[in-house]
Amino acid sequence: MRLPDSVTGSFLVVLGxxxxxxxxxxxxxxxQPVGPNVFPLVIGTGLALCGLAIxxxxxxxxxxxxxxIPLEDGQAAAAPPPPGKLYGLRALLPPALLLFYVFxxxxxGFIITAxxxxxxxxxxxxxxxxxxxxxxxLSPFAIHLIFGKLLRVPLPAGLLxxxx
Amino acid sequence: MLKTLIDAFALISxxxxxxxxxAASVYGLVIGSLPGLSATMATALLVPVTFYLSPIAxxxxxxxxxxxxxxxxxxxGALLRIPGTPASAAYADEAYAMTRKGQAELALGxxxxxxxxxxxxxxxxxxxxxxxxxxxxxxxxxxxxxxxALLGLMCATLVARSSPxxxxxxxxxxxxxxxxxxxxxxGVPRFTFGITDLFGGIEPIxxxxxxxxxxxxxxxxxxxxxxxxxxxxxxxxMAGQWKLTRKYHWQxxxxxxxxxxxxxxxxxxxxxxxxxxxxxxxRFSKEPEKFGTGHVEGLVEAGASNNASxxxxxxxxxxxxxxxxxxxxIAIGVLYMKGLNPGPTLFTEKASSMYAIYLMFIIANxxxxxxxxxxxxxxxxILLAPRSTVMPIIMLCCAVGSFAIGNNMFxxxxxxxxxxxxxxxxxxxxxxxxxxxxxxxxxxxxxxFVTSLIKSxxxxxxxxxxxVAAILAAMAIGALLWPVMVWIWRKVKPVQTAAATSR
Numbered sequence: 001m002r003l004p005d006s007v008t009g010s011f012l013v014v015l016g017x018x019x020x021x022x023x024x025x026x027x028x029x030x031x032q033p034v035g036p037n038v039f040p041l042v043i044g045t046g047l048a049l050c051g052l053a054i055x056x057x058x059x060x061x062x063x064x065x066x067x068x069i070p071l072e073d074g075q076a077a078a079a080p081p082p083p084g085k086l087y088g089l090r091a092l093l094p095p096a097l098l099l100f101y102v103f104x105x106x107x108x109g110f111i112i113t114a115x116x117x118x119x120x121x122x123x124x125x126x127x128x129x130x131x132x133x134x135x136x137x138l139s140p141f142a143i144h145l146i147f148g149k150l151l152r153v154p155l156p157a158g159l160l161x162x163x164x
Numbered sequence: 165m166l167k168t169l170i171d172a173f174a175l176i177s178x179x180x181x182x183x184x185x186x187a188a189s190v191y192g193l194v195i196g197s198l199p200g201l202s203a204t205m206a207t208a209l210l211v212p213v214t215f216y217l218s219p220i221a222x223x224x225x226x227x228x229x230x231x232x233x234x235x236x237x238x239x240x241g242a243l244l245r246i247p248g249t250p251a252s253a254a255y256a257d258e259a260y261a262m263t264r265k266g267q268a269e270l271a272l273g274x275x276x277x278x279x280x281x282x283x284x285x286x287x288x289x290x291x292x293x294x295x296x297x298x299x300x301x302x303x304x305x306x307x308x309x310x311x312x313a314l315l316g317l318m319c320a321t322l323v324a325r326s327s328p329x330x331x332x333x334x335x336x337x338x339x340x341x342x343x344x345x346x347x348x349x350x351g352v353p354r355f356t357f358g359i360t361d362l363f364g365g366i367e368p369i370x371x372x373x374x375x376x377x378x379x380x381x382x383x384x385x386x387x388x389x390x391x392x393x394x395x396x397x398x399x400x401x402m403a404g405q406w407k408l409t410r411k412y413h414w415q416x417x418x419x420x421x422x423x424x425x426x427x428x429x430x431x432x433x434x435x436x437x438x439x440x441x442x443x444x445x446x447r448f449s450k451e452p453e454k455f456g457t458g459h460v461e462g463l464v465e466a467g468a469s470n471n472a473s474x475x476x477x478x479x480x481x482x483x484x485x486x487x488x489x490x491x492x493x494i495a496i497g498v499l500y501m502k503g504l505n506p507g508p509t510l511f512t513e514k515a516s517s518m519y520a521i522y523l524m525f526i527i528a529n530x531x532x533x534x535x536x537x538x539x540x541x542x543x544x545x546i547l548l549a550p551r552s553t554v555m556p557i558i559m560l561c562c563a564v565g566s567f568a569i570g571n572n573m574f575x576x577x578x579x580x581x582x583x584x585x586x587x588x589x590x591x592x593x594x595x596x597x598x599x600x601x602x603x604x605x606x607x608x609x610x611x612x613f614v615t616s617l618i619k620s621x622x623x624x625x626x627x628x629x630x631x632v633a634a635i636l637a638a639m640a641i642g643a644l645l646w647p648v649m650v651w652i653w654r655k656v657k658p659v660q661t662a663a664a665t666s667r
Contacts, residue, residue, distance in 0.1 A: 008592050012333055019340055022355055029350045034617045036350035039610040043339045050333035058329055058651065091382040091587060094559060098378065098580035101563045102573045110564075117563070118556040124385060125552035135553055143560045151216045153568040 005054050012051030020044025093124055109158015110148070114140035172519030176527075181221045185524065188225035189232045189531055193539045194546055196233030198554060199246040199390050200383075203233035203434070204490045205376045209558070211369050211498060212565035219502035220520050226498060227521065228528045230491045231283050234434050234470055235536055238275035239543045242268060246390050251434035251470045254442040261458035269399045270408075274463050276536035277405040278416060282468035283529035285420035286427065286475030291522050293428070293479050294511060300632075301483055301508035306619065307627055309484070310612035311636035313605055316430035316486040318643035320601045326593050328646075334594045337585075338602020339609065341366050347607065349614045361574040368604050369497045370566040370575045374582025375596050376490070377562050381555050382587045389551050401537050412464045415445055419465035423472030428479050430601060433489025434470040441469035475525050482506055482518070485608055490597050493604045 023040025097117045105113045119136035123129070148155040175181075188210065195206035207230050214222035237249030241256035242263050252259075262271040304312075317339075321331035344355045345365025356362040409416065419441045426437040445465035446455045455462055477488030478495065485506035487493035499506055504517060511518055539546075566575035586596050620626040628634045 002591055003588075005592075008594070012337075015340075016336070019343075019355075023343075026354060027350065027352055032618065033622060034349070034614055036348040036352055036354055038614060038617065039348070040340070040343050040354065042613075043336050043343065047333060047336040047340065050329055050336060053329045054327075054333065088386065090385040092584070093385055094378050094381040095580035095583045097559060098563055098576055098583070102576045102580075105573070114560050114563075117559060121381075121556040121559055122552045125550075125555055126389065127550065127552035131550075131553065135556065139557055139560065143557070143564060147212070147564045147568060151213060151568065153212075153564060154571060155564065155567075 005057065009051045009054030009056075012054065013048045014051075016044045016046070016048030016051055018044070019047060090124065094121070097121065105158070106156050107158060110144060110155040111140045112158060114143065168515045168519050171516035172523055175220050175516060175520040176224070176523055178218075178221075180218060181224050181524075184217055184221040185224045185228045185528065185531070188228040189528065189535055192229030192232030193236040193535060195229075196236035197239045197248045197539065197543055197546060198549070199240050199244070199248055200380060200551070201554070201558070202249045202376065202380070203230050203237065203251065204372075204494070205380060205558075206230070206233045207491050207494045208369070208373045208376050209561050209565060211373075211494060212568040214498050215501070215568065219504055220517065220524075222498055222502055223495070223504075223521055224524050226491075226495050227524045228531070231279075231471065231474055231525070231528045232532060232535065234474055235275060235279040235532055236539055238279070238467065239272065239540060240390075240547060242271045242275065243543070244390065244547075249435075251438050253435065254438040255463050255466045258442075258456065258459065258462050261456065262460065262463075263458075265458045267458065267460075269401050270404055270460060271458075271463060272398075272540050273401040273403070273405050274408060274460055275467050276533055276540070277402065277409070278419070278464050278467035279471040279536070280529045280532045281409075281416060282420055282423055282471035283475060283532065284526060285468070286424060286472040287522055287525040287529070289424040289428075289472070289476045290479055290525070293476075294482060294518070297479070297483055298508040298511040304508075304632070305630065306612045306615040307630060307633040308636060310609070310616050310627070311633055311640050312484060313486060313609045313612055315636055315640040315643060316480065316484075317598075317601060317605065317609070318640055319430045319432065320595075320598045326595050330592075330594045331598045334589060334596065334598035335602045337589075337594075338599035338604075339606045341371065341599075341603050342606020342610070348610065361572070361577075366578060366603065367569060367575065368600075369494065369569055370578040371582045371603055372490075372494055372497075372600060373562055373566055374579040375586035375600060377558055378579055378583025379586035379590060379596075381559055381562075382583060383590075384551060384555055398541060401540060402533075408460060408464060412461060415461060415465040416468045418444065418448075419468035420472045423469035424476040426469075427473030427476030427488050430480055430486050430488060432473075433477060433491065433597075434473045437473040438466040438470040442466040471529070478521070482510060482521075483508055485605070487601060487604055490600055493600055496604060 020041050021044070023037045023044060026035070026037040028037060029035035097120060101113055101117060115136045118139050119132050122132040122135055144155060147153045192203070192206055195201045196203055207226055210225055210229055214225055217225065233249060234251050237247055237252035238259065239248060241247040241252040242259035245256055245260035247253040247256040259271040262268065317335050321328050321335055342365070344362055346353050346363050347365055348354050353363060422441045422444060423437040426432045426440060442462045442465065445462045446452050449455065449461055451459070473489065474491065477492040480486040480488050481492040481496050483506065485496055487496055496506055504510060504514060562579050563576055566579040567573060569575050589596050589599065616627065628637055
C-alpha cells in the first residue's frame with residue numbers, strides 16, 4: 001500500500017480544499033463574526049498547503065529509510081511472500097470482517113457471527129482447520145462470558161441464544 | 165495533606181481496585197510480551213472494560229497495564245531480537261547480543277529493575293511538577309490555552325521520526341476528524357453528510373482502537389510469523405542488579421530525567437524516550453565501542469527512560485487535557501468518562517483522587533518486580549501461542565469493545581474505518597500519533613481558538629498581550645517555523661560552501 005507521495009499529497013490537497021469549502025458554506029452564528037466555519041477553513045487551508053508541499057517533495061529529506069534488520073545465523077529466513085497483485089488486498093480482510101459483523105450480528109447473533117470471524121481470520125493467518133475450528137467454536141463463548149455476562153454488554157442473541 | 169493521603173489510601177484499598185490492578189498487570193505483561201501488540205493497543209482494548217468499573221479502578225487498570233506492557237516488551241526483545249512493543253525497539257539488538265553471550269538473566273533483570281526504578285522516578289516527577297503547574301494554569305485564559313494546545317500539536321510533529329510536513333498533515337487530518345458533528349460553536353451539523361450517527365461526532369476511543377489494534381491485525385496479514393521462542397532455564401534474575409545500579413547510577417538518573425522530559429512533551433512517548441536515551445548513553449559512555457556487542461549500559465539508561473515517560477506523560481494530560489503520549493490520550497478519554505475532567509482544578513477539588521493515581525503508579529511499579537520475574541520465567545510458554553490464535557481474539561475484542569462504548573453498531577464501523585486510515589497512513593510515512601493527538605485535542609483547540617477570536621473582536625493583539633500567552637506564542641511559532649528554517653538552511657548551506665571553495 002506504499003503510494004507515491006504525489007498521490008497522497010494530491011489527495012490531501014483535494015481533502016483540504018473540500019474541507020475549507022465545506023466550512024465556508026456553513027451558516028454563521030447571527031451577529032457574530034466567527035462561528036463554526038472558521039476552524040474547518042483554517043484546517044482545510046493548512047491541509048491543502050501540506051498536501052502541496054508533499055507533492056513537491058518538501059520535507060522528504062527528513063524521512064528516515066526503514067531500517068531492515070539483517071537476518072542472523074540463528075534466524076532462518078521466512079518464506080518469501082507469494083507474489084501476486086491480490087496479496088496486498090489480504091490486509092483489507094480485518095475491516096471487511098468488522099463490517100460483516102455490523103451487518104450480520106443482529107440477524108445471526110453474536111456467537112455465530114463471531115465464530116465465522118474467528119475462523120476466517122485464523123485460516124487467513126495460515127493456521128490449519130484443526131486449530132481454527134476449535135478456536136472458532138470456543139472463543140466466542142469466552143468473549144460472550146466476559147463482555148455479555150460479566151460486563152453486561154447487550155450482545156445480540158440472534159439465531160442461537162446462549163444457554164445462560 | 166495527610167488527610168488527603170489517608171483518603172487516597174481508602175480509595176485504593178478496596179477489593180475492586182486491588183483485583184482490577186492485579187488482573188490488568190497480568191494482562192499488560194502478556195500483551196506487551198507478544199510481538200506486534202503494543203502497550204497502546206493493550207490500553208485501548210481495556211477501555212470498554214473500564215466503563216463498568218469505578219473511576220479509581222478504571223484508572224488503576226490503565227496505569228497497571230501500560231506500565232507492565234512497556235517492561236514486558238523487553239522480554240521478546242532480549243530473547244528473540246523482536247521487540248514486544250515499539251518502546252523496546254531501541255535496545256532489542258543490544259539485549260539480544262547479551263543473550264547470545266549467555267547473559268540473558270542480566271539483560272532481563274536490568275529490564276525489570278530499571279523499569280521499576282524509572283517508573284517510580286516518573287511518578288515522583290508527576291507528584292512534584294503537577295501541583296505547581298496547576299497553580300499557574302489556574303490563571304490561564306483561552307489565549308494561553310490556545311497557544312498551549314498549538315504548542316502541543318507542534319511538539320508532536322517535531323518529534324515524529326518522519327517528515328515534519330507529513331506529521332503536520334497527519335495532525336490536520338486528526339483536527340478535521342474532530343470537526344465532525346454538531347458539537348461546534350454554532351451548534352450546526354458539520355460534515356455529517358446527513359448521517360445521523362455522525363451528529364455526535366467521532367468518538368476518540370473507537371478511532372484509537374482502529375488505528376492501533378485493527379491496523380496492526382491488518383499488518384499481520386502481510387508479514388511473516390515471528391519464530392517461536394527457544395525454551396531455556398533461567399538463573400537468578402535479580403542477581404547483580406544492585407551492583408549495576410551502583411555502577412551506572414548516573415546513567416540511570418540521566419535516563420530517568422530524559423524519559424520524564426520526553427514524557428511531558430505532547431505526542432512523544434516511551435519509544436521516543438528509549439531511542440533518545442540509548443543514543444545518549446552511547447554518546448556519553450566511557451566505552452562506546454562496547455555498544456552493540458551486548459553491553460548493559462545502554463539497557464540501563466533506556467530501560468530507566470521509557471518507563472519514566474509513562475508516568476510523566478500524565479502531567480500535561482491531567483493539567484490541560486493535552487496527552488503526553490498515545491497511552492495518555494486514551495487515559496484522557498477515560499478520565500472524561502469518569503467525571504474526572506482534566507484541568508487544574510482537578511488538583512484542588514479532587515486532590516484525593518490525584519493522590520490515589522500517584523499511589524497506584526508506585527504500587528504498579530513495585531508490583532512489576534515480582535510479576536515481571538514470574539513473567540520472564542513463563543514467557544517461553546506464552547510466546548508459544550501462534551499469532552493465528554491471538555489476532556482473531558483481538559478482532560473480536562475490537563468489535564465487541566467498540567460496540568460497548570455506545571451500545572451502537574456505528575462504533576464498529578468507526579473502528580473498521582480508522583483501521584484502514586491508520587494502516588494507509590502508516591504505510592505511507594504519515595505518523596498516526598500526530599493524527600491521534602489531533603482527534604483528542606480538536607474540540608479543545610477549536611473552543612479556545614474561536615472563543616479567543618470572539619473575545620479579541622477581530623484584533624490580533626490580545627493573542628500576544630498577556631505575558632504567558634506571549635511566551636507560549638513565541639514557542640509555538642518557533643516550532644512551526646523550525647522545519648522551514650532547517651529546510652532553508654540545508655538549501656543555502658551547500659551554496660555557501662560551494663561559493664567559499666570557489667573563491
